Amino acid sequence: MGIEETARALEKLGFGEIYLTKSGKKGGARRKGKMEDRRKLLQEHFNSFKDCTKCDLHRNRTQVVFGDGNPYSPVVFVGEAPGEDEDRQGRPFVGRAGKYLNKKIEEVLGLKREEVYITNVCKCRPPGNRKPTPAEIGACFPYLKKELEIIKPKVICCLGATAGEGILGKKLSITKVRGQTMPYPYDPKILVLLTYHPAYILRNPRADTEFVEDLEKLRELISG
Ligand code: URA
Numbered sequence: 001m002g003i004e005e006t007a008r009a010l011e012k013l014g015f016g017e018i019y020l021t022k023s024g025k026k027g028g029a030r031r032k033g034k035m036e037d038r039r040k041l042l043q044e045h046f047n048s049f050k051d052c053t054k055c056d057l058h059r060n061r062t063q064v065v066f067g068d069g070n071p072y073s074p075v076v077f078v079g080e081a082p083g084e085d086e087d088r089q090g091r092p093f094v095g096r097a098g099k100y101l102n103k104k105i106e107e108v109l110g111l112k113r114e115e116v117y118i119t120n121v122c123k124c125r126p127p128g129n130r131k132p133t134p135a136e137i138g139a140c141f142p143y144l145k146k147e148l149e150i151i152k153p154k155v156i157c158c159l160g161a162t163a164g165e166g167i168l169g170k171k172l173s174i175t176k177v178r179g180q181t182m183p184y185p186y187d188p189k190i191l192v193l194l195t196y197h198p199a200y201i202l203r204n205p206r207a208d209t210e211f212v213e214d215l216e217k218l219r220e221l222i223s224g
Pocket residue numbers: 079080081082083086091092093094095097098120199
């Protein structure tokens with residue numbers, strides 16, 4: 001097992017900080033080398049933009065909604081932007097769409113929500129839950145990019161066209177590209193998997209079958 005998988009396995013068992021030890025000199029003295037603490041790095045990153053005013057979304061937000069979950073997760077789910085519930089509670093995907101997403105993560109991936117990492121392309125709620133504009137996504141993207149640099153997932157699973165467009169930097173028709181994978185432009189070792197947004201499936205229940213297919217593909221990608 002490589003160091004990344006070991007860290008992820010330990011994190012799953014509830015270890016927050018992992019220390020790598022090497023047998024040292026005489027008397028069993030041990031040299032301690034601390035493995036990168038992604039929770040701390042994320043906290044520092046979030047603190048750096050909690051008062052962001054780069055776009056007008058700051059005017060109506062209750063708070064910036066950061067990503068949450070396991071920073072050693074092999075997958076990062078990326079949604080569009082916080083809605084009303086998320087803006088109030090300060091966590092992504094806590095409303096109806098989030099409950100559906102959690103259920104599918106458990107059923108298909110066999111993982112609890114806390115075992116994966118969930119975030120958005122836009123960290124502030126657009127008024128009336130409208131789609132974020134390209135300018136708003138552009139202003140927020142450096143924050144997501146840095147978040148992904150810290151987590152280094154195997155797969156970025158984009159929930160809906162807005163997330164896919166933000167991550168890949170090009171226009172998409174999600175019904176055409178769902179189920180497909182492409183390299184993440186800023187780190188081609190990371191795969192981007194495109195699928196539907198959970199809120200779309202709640203409005204179009206027949207899309208559930210395809211969403212499950214996409215999550216099954218994701219399960220294969222992260223288990224390999
Ligand atoms: N929809 C999103 O895209 N993100 C959330 O956090 C909640 C709903």
